[in-house]
Amino acid sequence: MKKGLFFTLGVLLLVIPLILFIAYYATISQTKSEDTIAKIRCDELHYFVEDIKNDLSRALVIFGRRAAIYAIDEVVSTGSNLDNYVFNCSTQCNIDCQEFRYGINGSEAAITELIVCGTLEGENIEYMVNHSLNQWVDRIESRGAEIHFNTSIDVNHVEVIPKDPFTFTVILNSSLEISDKSGICYFKDEEVITKSDTSIIGLEDPLFPLNTNSFVIKFIQNCTTDVRTEYSAGCSAYDEPGDDTATGNIVFHSDIKGEYGSLESYCVGQYPQVINNQILVLDQAFGGCGSYDEAACFNVSHPNHFAAVINYGPNSPESFLDKCDITIPWITDTGDIDNVTPRSPPRRVEECDEKDIYAGACVAVVNNINCGIHQVVLGSDSEDINTTCYRLSNASKYGLYDGPSFFDRLDGRLNLSEKYKNQSLKHYNTQDIGLETLVNPYLIDERGIPVKANATWVDYLYWQWTYGCQVEGACSEGNYLFRLDDAHADMYHLDTTCHTVPGCPDSTEVCVNYVDDDEDGNPDWLDYDCQASFAGCGLIKSCDPLDLDVCSTCFSQQPPILSEDTETICSHYGYNTTEWHIYQMTPTQDGLLSVVFNGISNVTDSDKTDLSIINYSMTGSCTSQVDTEFDMEEDSTKTYCVKAGETYAITLDVDSPGVGYNGSYRLGVYLDGGNPACATTPTTSTTTTTTTTTPAAPCGLFDDMESGVGGWSHSGAQDEWELGSPSWGSAHSGTLCWGTDLYGQYQNNADESLKSQSIDLTSATSPALRYYTKYRLEDGDDFAYIEASTNGISWDTLDAITGAQNSWSQRSVSLAGYQGSNIYIRFRLNSDENIRRLGLYIDDVNISCG
Structure with missing residues (x-):
């Protein structure tokens, strides 16, 4: 009996530790399993977040392109531009209309509405179905539910910004909150910034249908229109062998004699508008003018004169001019430069034999004494000018105004507007966003639209009937000669009949030595x-x-x-x-x-x-x-x-x-x-x-906040003003700035002020306050006030702020009313009992005396 009891107790002593060990191991295994599952789940959430961000960037490109296409279609189909269009926030947008912000009114607002809501004028647009932000958000949130994530995406702010002449950027500020339904993992970001670039290449230019009642359409292509007369047919062997410049079609003296018997008969028998556009080539011996009518062919004052004359022979300039008292543009001693053999005389100046002339060819006689140029160059027929290309419009560099950007064109504007320039300057530090192209008068005429025959061919100037002069080297068998205004003649490096491009061809400014090296007037x-x-x-x-x-x-x-x-x-x-x-x-x-x-x-x-x-x-x-x-x-x-x-x-x-x-x-x-x-x-x-960390104080006060609290003080209800490095972005300059709460949100029912020291304006002439600020306030309910006082007790309001400014921006206020006084300034935030935001931030305060 005792042995059995002893045996039983021994077994129990052996089994109990084993049971405890197994129970402990099971607990540990369960914990490890739960940790592994949690890690996998959190990784899934992380990849889901990254997929959302990547998909959103791609989606914005598609949404932006389709929105631009439909905006163009709206302009073309209605004949009305989008200038002053205002964003319509409706229930279809699926956004908080009180909190949502967009860029500026006009075509950008229309494109923003199409991107965000899929609507225009508040009406659903079939073309945008499944290609708008509101529907994308619904799909993402539904996808999150399928994989057991609570997903919330809020669209806070959308801006459409011109980036360059052929690209605009969609900038989306959204809030993203995702959590696992079991509460294991959580992600939250109140500011997810997504930028996507959209190309306008291949889209229709709305200016052409707007200005031609939709009879002429044109698509935007980024290519180069090379309209220069590049090929030289001949040069003179003399040092100063010609004078003046002219363009026309070639007619040979030998052909005239063969058909008309004499030069005199030809000149008298032609209409002035024909012979005035012809260049005579003396391709055989020419003794001189034997009559008044024959000499009239070379007299610029006579209605029946040639545009210019080319002499193959090696006559001296004096001898050549004396033969007929020539006053039209001329060049001599070019040698035989036509395409008929044998050549007589055969000589031809080296590097001036790229092309041969022929009967009817468009050529220019070019004489530029300052550059030592005396050439015959092959020109272009105006009908053959490539008018399909678009290019950056930078006419302002040549003394004119720039052409309209893509958004200006949607707005129906014929010049580059300040509002789009300022946008591009702010985001991309450039104002080069204007577009221009050449019109085709022949196509306009073909479509039954009256042609502005004397206007420059540059589109935005053509529609305004800006006068243009005939381009040297451009001929026409039809009614319309290629014409340019002076600024675009300089831009394309093309001389016209009333403007010569400064400088010499292929000249280059050598260095920044403050000298006009190539003597073209542009140092x-x-x-x-x-x-x-x-x-x-x-x-x-x-x-x-x-x-x-x-x-x-x-x-x-x-x-x-x-x-x-x-x-x-x-x-x-x-x-x-x-x-x-x-x-x-x-x-x-x-x-x-x-x-x-x-x-x-x-x-x-x-x-x-x-x-x-x-x-x-x-x-x-x-x-x-x-x-x-x-x-x-x-x-x-x-x-x-x-x-x-x-x-x-x-x-x-x-x-x-x-x-x-x-x-x-x-x-x-x-x-x-x-x-x-x-x-x-x-x-x-x-x-x-x-060498210092602070600019020299202009007058009155300058404080970049880097030297500490200094003369600033703060007080008031729920006062949280503090100086330091903000958690929301950075200071405007340096590392320090003032904020109502640098690490959180301001309180409800706050009335908190940041006050300056006394500022001496007794010697001021036109004092002004300039300061940098960014802020997030409940729009329309919470306000920031900029105030001034001469005694520190009673205060005048200089400026009031509400809503949001998410990046540093300089604001300025006149202090003319305080000239001759000592004043205080203060920045005061006043909030109600409802929503709280990040508050008011101040940096780089500058009070100048003028």
């Missing part, structure tokens, strides 16, 4: 013969590898303009061993200009950026000394005395150690108007050089 960056690249940070060009060489390259267009009291930011620079970023600035008044540079890169020592400035208004010679500050990479300020209305080139010599690097910089210009230190300084001064 350096204004010389359109030069080539340059543009990278969003200013004009950039590889140059002489000598680090300090300031005369190294040239530019084909004006560098970007820096307005006073503004700054620009450049990222990703320094890919070349040495390159230059050039900006221009024209002050509105005399004073002291502070140029502030703050660069971040991996360069050291002499590879750091060099900053130079020169008064570029003093063209023709390097009479204004170049002032250079070397090795600027951290926060630096350089000051110069400047004159109102004169243009200054601000140049950054950006280097890199060998293979290049990525970096960034901020470049700002701040003008202290009327500074007494510059009262007698006529041009650039090099007397003041400082």
Whole structure:
């Protein structure tokens, strides 16, 4: 009995640990299994989020293209443009109409509505079915439900921005919230920014149907219209063997004698409009003019004269002119340049034998004494000019206004508007978004539309009946000659009957030495013969590898303009061993200009950026000394005395150690108007050089918030004003700014103020407040007020803000009413009891005295 009991207890002692071990192992295995399942589930959620982002980027391209196509169709079918169109937020949009924001009214608003809602004027558009954002959101949320994710996508903000002449960008700001239905994983992002580019190539240009009652249509093609007369048929062997320029169709003297018996009979028997467009070729011996009627053929004052005369023979110019008292354009001693053998005389100047002339051929006699050019070149028939291509319209570089962008064309506008230029400048630092093409008068005539016969062929100017002159080297067998206005003659490098393109063909500006090297009247960056690249940070060009060489390259267009009291930011620079970023600035008044540079890169020592400035208004010679500050990479300020209305080139010599690097910089210009230190300084001064983190205070107050709280104070209900580095983006400059709550949202029922120290405006003439801000406030219910006071007790409202501004923007307010006083300014946020937002942020406050 005792042995059995002992045996039983022994078995139990052995089994119980085993049971406990098995139970523990089972628990551990279950925990590991749950962890594995959770990881897999969270990975699935992560990939789902990435798939949403990638699919959204692709979808926006399709939505944007289809929206543009339908917007064009709407304009064409109705004959009405989209100028002043306003976004219609309806229930079909599936968005919060109170919170949703879009860009600007007009065609962009129409395209935005089509993209977001699939509607126009609030009506569903069949063409947009399954190709709009609202339906895409429904599909994604349904797909999330299928794989057991709670998915919520809110569309907050959509902007449609012109990127370049042939592309627009759709920028979507959305909120994305996804959670596993079992509560294992969770994702939330209140600002998902998606950008997609849409090409307009191949789409119909709405301007043509709008201006021709839809009788003429044209599709946008990005190609080059080369209308130059490139092929030389002959040159004169004399040093000065011709005069003036003319275009016409070839008629041979030998053919005239064979058919008419004499030159006299031919000239008298032709209609003036025929013979005036013909160029006579003396391809056989010509003794001279034996009668008045024969001499009339060469007299520009006689109605029956040739357009020009070409003499094969080696006559001296004096002998040739004396034979018939020639006053029409002429050239002599070209040799035999036709396509009939044998050649007589056979000689032909080398490199002037690319093509042969023939009876009826369109040619131009070109004499440019300044360039040493005396040629016969093959021209083009006006009917053969390629009018299918579109190109960047940059006529403003030649003294005219630019052609309309794609959105301007949808708006029915015949020029590039400021609102679209400003959009592109803000997002892409360029205003080169205008489009232009050539009209085809022959096609317009064919469709029964009256032709503006004397107008330039450039489309946006043609519709405005802008006069154009006949292009040299362009002939016509029909009624319409190829015509251009002066600006586009320069742009295409084509002489016309009333305008000669400055300079010589194939000339090139040598360098930025402030001299008009090729003597075409356009020095350096204004010389359109030069080539340059543009990278969003200013004009950039590889140059002489000598680090300090300031005369190294040239530019084909004006560098970007820096307005006073503004700054620009450049990222990703320094890919070349040495390159230059050039900006221009024209002050509105005399004073002291502070140029502030703050660069971040991996360069050291002499590879750091060099900053130079020169008064570029003093063209023709390097009479204004170049002032250079070397090795600027951290926060630096350089000051110069400047004159109102004169243009200054601000140049950054950006280097890199060998293979290049990525970096960034901020470049700002701040003008202290009327500074007494510059009262007698006529041009650039090099007397003041400082290195600091804060620009010289223009007048009254300047605070970039980098030096601490200083004279600022804050108070009020629910006061959370604080100075620091924000969690929402970054400060406007440096690392610090003021915000109502830098790490969260402002409180309900807040009335909190940030007040300045006392500011002296007793000597001010036209004081103004400028400051940078970004904000998110409940639209229409919560407000930020900018206020001023002379005693710190009673306050005047200068400005009021509500809604949202998601990126830093400068605002300005006149303080003229406080001239001669000491004042305080304050920024006050007032909220109600409902929705809270990120609040108000303030940086770079500048009060100038004028």
